[in-house]
Amino acid sequence: MSIGLNSVISALSIAMNLSQTSSEISIIEDVSNVNYHQEKFLHHAKRSTYIALEISKELKLSDEVTNTIYVSTMLHDIGAANSLIKSHVHDSFIKEHCTIGSSIMTTFPYDRNISEIILYHHENWNGTGPMNRKQNFIPVESQIIRISDLIDLKFDENLPSYKQKNKIIHWVKSKSEIIFSKPLVNAFLKVASKDIFWFNLENITSINYIATSNTPKLDKNISLEEFKDIAYIFSDIVDNTSKFTARHSRDIAELSFKVSKFLGYDEEKCLKMKISGLLHDIGKLAIPNSILDKQGALTTEEFSIIKSHAYYTKIILDNIENIPDISEWASNHHEKLNGAGYPQLLDKNQISEESRILCVCDIYQALTEHRPYRDGLKSKEAYKILDDMSDEGLLCKKAVNNLKMTLCDKEIYS
Numbered sequence: 515m516s517i518g519l520n521s522v523i524s525a526l527s528i529a530m531n532l533s534q535t536s537s538e539i540s541i542i543e544d545v546s547n548v549n550y551h552q553e554k555f556l557h558h559a560k561r562s563t564y565i566a567l568e569i570s571k572e573l574k575l576s577d578e579v580t581n582t583i584y585v586s587t588m589l590h591d592i593g594a595a596n597s598l599i600k601s602h603v604h605d606s607f608i609k610e611h612c613t614i615g616s617s618i619m620t621t622f623p624y625d626r627n628i629s630e631i632i633l634y635h636h637e638n639w640n641g642t643g644p645m646n647r648k649q650n651f652i653p654v655e656s657q658i659i660r661i662s663d664l665i666d667l668k669f670d671e672n673l674p675s676y677k678q679k680n681k682i683i684h685w686v687k688s689k690s691e692i693i694f695s696k697p698l699v700n701a702f703l704k705v706a707s708k709d710i711f712w713f714n715l716e717n718i719t720s721i722n723y724i725a726t727s728n729t730p731k732l733d734k735n736i737s738l739e740e741f742k743d744i745a746y747i748f749s750d751i752v753d754n755t756s757k758f759t760a761r762h763s764r765d766i767a768e769l770s771f772k773v774s775k776f777l778g779y780d781e782e783k784c785l786k787m788k789i790s791g792l793l794h795d796i797g798k799l800a801i802p803n804s805i806l807d808k809q810g811a812l813t814t815e816e817f818s819i820i821k822s823h824a825y826y827t828k829i830i831l832d833n834i835e836n837i838p839d840i841s842e843w844a845s846n847h848h849e850k851l852n853g854a855g856y857p858q859l860l861d862k863n864q865i866s867e868e869s870r871i872l873c874v875c876d877i878y879q880a881l882t883e884h885r886p887y888r889d890g891l892k893s894k895e896a897y898k899i900l901d902d903m904s905d906e907g908l909l910c911k912k913a914v915n916n917l918k919m920t921l922c923d924k925e926i927y928s
Contacts, residue, residue, distance in 0.1 A: 516735035518835050525833035527559035527588040533799035557719045563587040565662035567728050572701040581730045583655050585624055586631045590659050592618050608636050609644035618747055623740045635659040638693045661694050675712035745792035752795050767791030769875040776920040790843040797826030824848050825857040843868040847876050852907040870910040874917050
């Protein structure tokens with residue numbers, strides 16, 4: 515099977531936007547004076563990409579370069595999820611999310627130049643950026659992301675465009691040959707002189723045609739194996755956002771893969787189960803770390819928030835074509851046979867065997883893995899809890915037994 519790269523990029527940009535929206539820290543960049551916490555990130559990738567493509571069109575860049583700018587801009591903040599957690603000082607955050615993003619993109623199945631483009635997307639024309647690159651030593655793609663990124667952050671989606679466009683134009687002009695090159699500023703000014711640019715910017719989140727009509731057709735599909743590599747990237751991002759989940763998604767992926775092999779699923783289905791395990795918690799990027807890392811009992815409000823991660827997993831994965839089964843299995847891992855799970859309150863007649871397997875693997879892994887505040891349980895203790903849950907009608911007995919037989923733990927047969 516093959517998966518359209520366009521849909522993968524769109525879904526991953528949603529995940530990145532959600533991670534930034536859930537950030538709880540304030541970061542103000544020196545040169546631009548933009549506050550990366552107060553600004554709203556939910557539609558940031560979509561709007562900044564639209565701006566970047568309009569500037570690229572004005573500069574008459576080739577289709578190949580434009581396509582690379584599209585992919586790079588959509589994913590330019592891919593390194594931000596982890597650095598938002600680790601960095602509380604603006605200069606370290608800016609530099610760290612560039613280097614992390616660049617490192618992540620070295621294995622992305624597209625133009626290898628994207629890694630370098632993302633590394634330098636916070637550089638300033640006068641050389642005051644985090645990597646101290648200046649002028650034409652900064653890739654033009656990085657320069658376009660920089661100006662597009664900041665224009666969107668200056669744009670207030672709660673105000674009509676006519677009330678802010680002159681202020682934004684004046685600000686961009688004031689940063690000529692400081693943050694932006696003069697030719698880049700001139701290209702933006704030509705774009706900004708058209709009313710349609712501002713109307714599109716104002717409505718891009720509500721009128722899907724605006725974004726889709728401007729999106730390049732990449733004409734590239736990726737294999738399920740390549741998608742697995744991308745899933746590994748995002749499982750690491752998710753697991754590293756919390757100090758409690760070092761390898762959680764990877765371990766569940768391996769566990770669900772082993773159970774699938776034990777059951778005799780074909781190779782493609784086994785691979786899909788592994789990918790489901792890798793991506794089942796991708797929705798946690800939308801959850802604040804103050805909740806994810808809380809050691810005590812969650813309040814009712816906090817539990818309501820953390821339950822939404824399964825919903826966001828579905829929202830993200832449903833944007834990717836040709837993987838409805840992976841999306842279903844991954845997003846249903848908190849559903850229970852008695853209809854008391856979340857987020858859809860599915861019952862035993864609506865929960866697939868694959869979703870049941872992933873649910874059992876998730877609970878077993880959570881019980882047995884070590885956390886900073888407790889040691890993991892022994893297998894025998896974890897199985898006892900799983901058995902009790904299946905007796906209560908929460909989990910599938912068959913799925914629990916298949917897990918036990920897959921692992922073949924001697925202690926449970928002694």
